[in-house]
Every structure is written in C-alpha cells, then in structure tokens.
Amino acid sequence: MIPKKLFDLLLYKKSYARFLVDSATLNAPLFLTFCLMKLTIQKLTSLSAQDLIDLAKIWPEQTESDWQASLQNDHALFAAVFNERILGAVKITLDGNQAKLSDLLVREVTRRRGVGLYLMEDLQAQVPQVKSWTMKAEPEPVLDAFMQACGFSLQGNIWKKP
Numbered sequence: 759m760i761p762k763k764l765f766d767l768l769l770y771k772k773s774y775a776r777f778l779v780d781s782a783t784l785n786a787p788l789f790l791t792f793c794l795m796k797l798t799i800q801k802l803t804s805l806s807a808q809d810l811i812d813l814a815k816i817w818p819e820q821t822e823s824d825w826q827a828s829l830q831n832d833h834a835l836f837a838a839v840f841n842e843r844i845l846g847a848v849k850i851t852l853d854g855n856q857a858k859l860s861d862l863l864v865r866e867v868t869r870r871r872g873v874g875l876y877l878m879e880d881l882q883a884q885v886p887q888v889k890s891w892t893m894k895a896e897p898e899p900v901l902d903a904f905m906q907a908c909g910f911s912l913q914g915n916i917w918k919k920p
Contacts, residue, residue: 797840
C-alpha cells in the first residue's frame with residue numbers, strides 16, 4: 759500500500775492520474791501504472807477519429823462540424839487528455855485580452871475527480887495574454903459551485919474572472 763501522505767503529495771502536484779485512483783483501495787502496482795499516465799491539457803488543432811468518438815461522449819448533441827468550427831480563426835478547443843482519450847473539454851472564443859468560455863464539460867464517469875479544475879487552471883496558464891474570462895451562466899447548482907472554485911464570480915447571468 760502507498761502511504762497516505764505520499765498519495766496526498768502526489769495529488770497536490772496535479773500531474774498524476776489522481777482522478778482514476780481511489781485512495782481507499784490503492785495498491786502499489788496499480789498506483790505506479792497510473793503515475794506513468796499523465797493528465798494533460800491540450801489545445802486541439804485537428805481531430806482524430808478517436809477525438810471524434812470522445813467528443814461525441816462529452817457533447818452528444820453536437821456534430822463534428824460544431825467541433826471543427828471551434829478550431830478556426832479566433833476560436834480554440836482545449837481538452838483534458840488521459841491515455842490519449844479526451845475526458846473533458848471547453849471551447850473558447852478569443853478577443854484580444856478577453857476570452858469567452860463555452861460548452862465546458864467533463865465526461866460523467868470522470869467527474870468529481872479534479873479533471874475540470876485542472877482543465878480550467880491549465881487552460882488559463884496556456885493563454886497568458888487573456889486577462890478577462892467570461893462564461894454564460896446556466897441555472898445549475900453544481901456548475902455554480904465549480905465556477906466559484908475556479909475563481910469566477912457571478913455577475914448577472916455571466917461568470918467572470920478578471
């Protein structure tokens with residue numbers, strides 16, 4: 759078994775596959791395998807066949823043309839990727855030093871494991887020229903708590919982060 763303090767330290771570092779490991783049932787071989795598979799946040803520039811399958815699981819009501827449009831001009835599509843599979847994604851529209859987020863979603867089977875928070879934190883680090891972030895608010899208590907945890911504040915029906 760991995761000592762809890764070591765496990766907590768690795769969780770703090772955020773670069774390991776912490777969302778797949780349950781500390782109550784953690785065993786050393788399983789843990790070491792997962793440590794080698796890193797969660798990364800990638801700006802997608804093209805979509806592979808596997809990306810299309812994964813995005814269909816995240817956004818089943820959207821089509822490939824919706825996702826392709828997010829790769830054009832002032833738009834971008836960022837994805838949380840683990841073991842070459844997309845677990846969550848968000849679309850952004852860039853306008854100088856401002857960005858509008860949309861369609862932020864993590865696959866249901868991997869929610870509540872830090873994927874969304876890591877996606878939001880790393881996305882903002884990858885686009886340092888953006889000084890103001892916004893996202894349209896939806897009346898959803900879980901999303902409200904999540905956006906607050908990401909440092910956003912609700913102003914009218916818009917989430918904002920200076």
